Amino acid sequence: xxxxxxxxxxxxVSAALHLFSEQGYDETTxxxxxxxxGLTRSTFFRHFTDKREVLAAxxxxxxxxxxxxxxxAPADATPLAAVAAGLASAAAAMTPFNRELGPRLExxxxxxxxxxxxxxxxxxxxxxxxxxxxxxxxxxxxxxxTAAELGVLAxxxxxxxxxxxxxxxxxxxxxxxxxxxxxxxxxxG
Amino acid sequence: xxxxxxxxxxxxVSAALHLFSEQGYDETTxxxxxxxxGLTRSTFFRHFTDKREVLAAxxxxxxxxxxxxxxxAPADATPLAAVAAGLASAAAAMTPFNRELGPRLExxxxxxxxxxxxxxxxxxxxxxxxxxxxxxxxxxxxxxxTAAELGVLAxxxxxxxxxxxxxxxxxxxxxxxxxxxxxxxxxxG
Numbered sequence: 023x024x025x026x027x028x029x030x031x032x033x034x035v036s037a038a039l040h041l042f043s044e045q046g047y048d049e050t051t052x053x054x055x056x057x058x059x060g061l062t063r064s065t066f067f068r069h070f071t072d073k074r075e076v077l078a079a080x081x082x083x084x085x086x087x088x089x090x091x092x093x094x095a096p097a098d099a100t101p102l103a104a105v106a107a108g109l110a111s112a113a114a115a116m117t118p119f120n121r122e123l124g125p126r127l128e129x130x131x132x133x134x135x136x137x138x139x140x141x142x143x144x145x146x147x148x149x150x151x152x153x154x155x156x157x158x159x160x161x162x163x164x165x166x167x168t169a170a171e172l173g174v175l176a177x178x179x180x181x182x183x184x185x186x187x188x189x190x191x192x193x194x195x196x197x198x199x200x201x202x203x204x205x206x207x208x209x210x211g
Numbered sequence: 212x213x214x215x216x217x218x219x220x221x222x223x224v225s226a227a228l229h230l231f232s233e234q235g236y237d238e239t240t241x242x243x244x245x246x247x248x249g250l251t252r253s254t255f256f257r258h259f260t261d262k263r264e265v266l267a268a269x270x271x272x273x274x275x276x277x278x279x280x281x282x283x284a285p286a287d288a289t290p291l292a293a294v295a296a297g298l299a300s301a302a303a304a305m306t307p308f309n310r311e312l313g314p315r316l317e318x319x320x321x322x323x324x325x326x327x328x329x330x331x332x333x334x335x336x337x338x339x340x341x342x343x344x345x346x347x348x349x350x351x352x353x354x355x356x357t358a359a360e361l362g363v364l365a366x367x368x369x370x371x372x373x374x375x376x377x378x379x380x381x382x383x384x385x386x387x388x389x390x391x392x393x394x395x396x397x398x399x400g
Contacts (some may be wrong), residue, residue, distance in 0.1 A: 100400020142335050143328055164364060164395045171360045172399075175353060206353045207396060210361075211289020 031079065033059040037142050038076040039123060042130040047073075047137060077127065077137065080120070081144045087112040088173065092155035101161045102204060105173040108152055112177065116184075116192050124185035130156035149174045163171055176200040201207035220258050220268065222248040228264040228312060231319040236262075236326060253388045266316065266326065269309070270333045274350055276301040276342035277362065281344035291393060294362040297341055298385035301366065303375075305381050313374035338363045365389040 041050045052073055056063045070076050091111025095104040095207035131137045149170040156166035180195035189195050221389045226247035230239045241262055245252045259265050280300025284293040341359035346352065369384035378384050 037361055086308045096245060101398065102400045139328075139332055142332060144332050146335065162398070164392050165398045168357070168360065168392070168396065169366060169399055171357065175356060203353050203357070204399070205352065207357065207399070209290065209351070210393070210396070211291045 030059075030061055030065060033061060034066055034069060035076055035079050035123065038073060038120075039130055041195045042133075043126060044193055047130060047134045049139075074137075074140065077131070077140065078144060081148070083115070084112050085148050087115055088148060089151045089155040093158065094150060095159075096203075101156055101159075101165055101169040102172070102200065104156060104159060104161075105152060105169050105176075106200050108155070108179050108192045109173060109180075109200065113180070113191075113193040113196050114179075121185055121192075122182060128182075145174055145178075146201075170188065172203045176203055220249055221257055222250060223258060224265055224268050224312065225308075227262060230321055231322075234314060234322045236319060238287060244337050262328075263329065266320070266329065269331060270337070272304070273301050275335060276343040277366075278340045281341060282347065284348075290345055290348075290354055290358040291361070291389065293345060293348060293350075294341060294358050294365075295386055295389050296343070298362060298366050299370070299382045300382075300390065302369070302382040302385050304363055305370075310370045310374055310381075313370060317371075327334075334363055334367075340354075361389065361392045365392055 027160045027207035030167075034055060038050070039048070041054055041058055048072065052066055053063055055073065055076070056066045070079070074129075088111065090107040091108035092104045094111075095107035099107065102127050120145075152170035152173050153166045156169055157163065177196055180192060180199040181190065184192045184195050219272070223244060227239070227244045230243055230247055237261065242252055242254055244262060245255045248255075250360065259268075277297040277300065280297035281293045282295035283300075320330050338356075338359040341362050342355045345355035345358055350358070365388035366385055369381060369388040371383050372378065372388075373381045
C-alpha cells in the first residue's frame with residue numbers, strides 16, 4: 023500500500039496550522055505558508071482566497087455531508103434518527119488528516135478573537151444546514167433547530183474524543199454522543 | 212404624566228436605525244447620525260465607539276438580565292424553569308422603545324451580511340450567558356447548552372410576536388413560547 027500522500031490543499035492547511043501555532047495567526051503571511059508547504063503563492067491562491075479561508079477548509083464539506091445524511095435517511099426516521107444519519111455521513115468522510123489536525127486547529131483558534139468569531143459562525147452555519155435539511159423533511163422549525171443544535175454538540179464532542187485518541191472509528195462515537203444528549207434532555211424539566 | 216422622553220442614547224439608536232433603513236448601513240456616517248439625533252459627534256462617542264455598536268445597544272444588558280433571572284431562580288427550579296425566570300427578568304426590562312425599534316432593527320440587519328454576522332454572534336453570546344448561569348447552578352453542560360438554546364429561541368419568538376402587536380405584556384409571551392418549545396421536544400424521537 024502506498025504511504026498516505028497529502029495533496030496540495032492538505033499541505034497548505036498543515037503548513038498554515040504549524041506557522042499559526044509557532045508565530046501567531048496575524049504574523050503569518052501567505053508567502054510563508056506557501057514556502058513551508060513547498061508550493062508557490064499562485065498555487066495557494068488557486069485553492070484559497072486568503073489565509074483565513076485555510077481554517078475554514080472542509081467546513082462547507084461537513085455541512086453538505088450532514089445535510090446529505092439527513093436528506094437520505096429513511097422517510098420514517100425521527101428527527102434525531104435523521105440527525106444521527108447526518109453525523110454518520112460526515113464521520114465516514116473524516117480522514118487521519120482531519121483527526122490529527124483537529125486539536126491543532128482548536129489551539130490556533132483559541133489564540134485569536136477574530137478566529138473565534140469565525141469558528142462560532144461556522145458552527146452556526148453547520149447547525150443551519152442540518153436544520154434546513156430537517157425542515158425539508160417536514161420537521162417543524164423549533165424541533166429542527168433543537169435537533170440540529172444537538173447534532174452539532176454531539177459531533178463536536180465525538181470529534182474531540184476521537185482526535186484525542188479515543189476509539190478507532192468516529193461514527194460510533196457520534197452515535198453514542200447523540201444518545202447521551204438525548205438522555206440528558208429528560209433533565210430539562 | 213410627562214410624555215415619554217428618550218435619553219441621548221435612545222435618540223442616537225433611533226436616528227441611526229432611521230438612517231440605516233433610508234440610505235443603507237455602509238453609507239451612513241456618525242456625523243449624520245449625530246445630526247439627525249440633534250446631538251454632537253462628541254456626545255455620540257461618549258456613548259458608542261462606532262456606528263456598529265449602536266446596533267449592539269442593549270445586548271449586554273439583555274444577557275445580564277437573562278443570567279440574573281436564572282441565578283436568582285429558586286434552588287429547586289428545573290433548568291427550564293430557571294430559563295423561564297431568566298426570560299421573565301429580561302421581558303420585564305423591555306420598554307415601548309424596544310418594542311417599537313425591534314422590527315426596524317431586524318430590517319436593517321437583513322440588508323448587510325456584516326450585520327447578520329454580528330447578530331449571530333450576539334445571539335450565541337446570549338445563549339452562552341444563559342448556559343453559564345445554568346452551569347453555575349450545577350446543571351450539566353449539554354443540558355445547560357440545550358436549555359439556553361431553547362431560551363434564546365423562545366425569547367426571539369416572543370419578542371417578534373410582541374413587536375408585531377401581539378399581547379400587552381412580553382413576559383407571558385416568553386413563558387408560552389418556552390412551553391411550546393418544551394412540548395415540541397417530544398417530537399425529537
